[in-house]
Amino acid sequence: MSKAQEKNAEEGILQYLTKQNRPYSAIDVYNNLHKVYGKTVVVKVLESLAQEGKIREKLNGKQKAYVVDQSQFPDVPESEMKFMEKKITDLSEKLKTAQANLRQHQTELKGLTSSMSTEEARIQLGVINNQCNACKAKIAAFEAGGKRVTPEEREKVMKMREKYVSAWKKRRRMANDILDTILESYPKPKKALYEDVGIETDEEYNVKIPSK
Incomplete structure (x- = not known):
């Protein structure tokens, strides 16, 4: 880095620290600017300024x-310090209120952007109406020419099913009781017995006994 570049870096960093008037690490200065x-330049300039007494380390x-x-x-009068402290407190309260409002508006915006638009709602309504009309047409066709099952016939079928x-x-x-009895003296596992005898199970065909 040339002398002119180094001088420019010193002036820029010193001006920043003077304006902010608060402690920063080298990484803070590097990021804030x-x-x-470069990071190496910032570290070198800060150490140089500290050695010259322009800043404190x-x-x-x-x-x-x-x-x-x-x-x-210059020394700041006590009255001005109190005034600044009050101003900081007031600004902090305003900041909290503004942040709360921002969060509320962000939540509202998220809700609005995740909802369907009016046009999308119209399209969805049209799809649902078409589905309803198709169902109504099927019902009408069954009522007009289909054979209805009477309550007595339904009861008869349900009893047969039961x-x-x-x-x-x-x-x-x-x-299962017979197989369990055989397995008590059978030298092979249950699966082998089923294969030897040629037994097919409900589970093999993914069949389940109705619960009702």
Whole structure:
């Protein structure tokens, strides 16, 4: 880096620290100045300014912080300090209120952007209406020419179903009891017995006994 570039970096960094008048680490200065100067340049300039007495170097644990020499600033009257503290408090409260309003507006905006637009709602309504009309047409066709099942016929079918399901459960239970008895003295696993005898299970065909 040339002498002119180094001088320019010194002036820029010193001007920034003077304007902000608060301690910063080298990384803070590097980032806050939007990386205009290289990280190595920032560290070198800060150390140089500290050696010249233009800024003060403070060690905070393992990290160094730099701040301008406060002796160059005039003493601030107590009344002005209190005024500034009150102003800071007022501004902090305004900031909290503004942040709360921002969060509320962001939530409202998110809700609005995630909702359907009027045009999208119209299209969706049209799709649903078409589906309803198709269902109505099917119902009308069944009512006009389809054969209806009377309550008596339905009851008869349900009783037959109950009878067959009951028989299914009974025979399944009997078969399992017989197989369990055989397995007590069978030298092979259950799967081998099923294969040897040629037994097909409900599970093999993904068949389940109706619960009702």
